[in-house]
């Protein structure tokens with residue numbers, strides 16, 4: 001197949017491009033390099049089945065493809081809050097442009113949505129049926145609401161135009177090729193530990209997250225895209241249900257990196273969700289998917305990547 005990956009030069013997108021090429025597909029990677037980097041896909045450039053396009057998804061583009069993975073959107077709070085209006089445009093206009101392409105050429109299309117659609121959840125763990133608890137006017141809203149509108153568009157293009165759509169709600173994912181200044185907690189802690197700096201724990205560090213290693217996530221994305229299961233246009237959570245406080249994560253990173261660390265507590269950002277853990281029953285039943293890489297193993301691979309790539 002010929003497959004388009006928007007945001008393909010980013011963290012998750014670059015792993016997905018690699019996987020799809022390994023399966024023998026033609027891959028078109030589209031990116032505006034806001035948070036993506038050419039170095040993430042440099043090793044793919046020699047492959048004649050790989051094509052790279054510098055483009056912004058907020059603008060229309062006409063391509064002929066069989067499948068579209070729509071991943072273009074900054075994912076880290078510091079990056080999506082840098083230009084919040086642009087973040088909304090990327091999610092909303094990006095979804096409209098990619099859905100328009102899917103409709104025109106009859107392609108199947110998958111939207112990278114997020115656990116942030118549950119906001120600061122009052123139901124725990126979060127099943128797909130939960131509507132969420134989201135602030136529509138806060139600093140995280142440009143991302144959360146942008147993704148929620150993208151989901152709305154996907155469902156409406158499906159119901160109104162019969163577009164073959166998929167929505168994945170991705171929970172916190174980590175691994176090699178995250179930016180060292182990404183701002184998300186796993187990369188922050190690892191880079192800080194390797195550099196002998198204090199680990200920045202926001203608030204009291206008792207808030208929880210569930211961390212999925214990138215290879216497990218990519219496996220889930222590919223399975224969701226290619227299944228013929230019934231009602232598959234409804235969202236599917238993909239994440240690792242293991243739940244950790246940020247204090248526990250700090251300890252694990254320190255022991256994996258083999259470093260003595262000290263902790264610096266900083267203010268908790270506004271609207272920071274207190275707890276998060278996916279209910280993955282639907283992914284298990286529809287896709288036969290569950291994560292295979294635990295946090296310790298995944299952290300070891302990620303620490304090894306940063307130890308090689310950053311200046312300490």
Ligand code: NAD
Pocket residue numbers: 006007008009010011012013030031032033034035036037055056057058070071072073074075076090094112113114115169170171172173174
């Ligand atoms: P990332 O920032 O590394 O990748 C996003 C990519 O999209 C980058 O390469 C960036 O340059 C590109 N991009 C941004 N705006 C664009 C635009 N207007 N036009 C074209 N390209 C654009 O982030 P990631 O972690 O790889 O996330 C990929 C997708 O998965 C995003 O849609 C994100 O919202 C979603 N997601 C990620 C996580 C996670 O924990 N990593 C969790 C939930 C959802």
Ligand code: UDP
Pocket residue numbers: 076077172183184185186188189200201202203205207209246268269272273
């Ligand atoms: N966090 C932290 N220190 C950091 C970066 C983040 O304690 O250096 C916390 C943050 O407040 C949140 C959790 O880690 O409670 C996960 O943050 P991240 O930005 O990685 O993801 P998200 O909040 O989008 O789930």
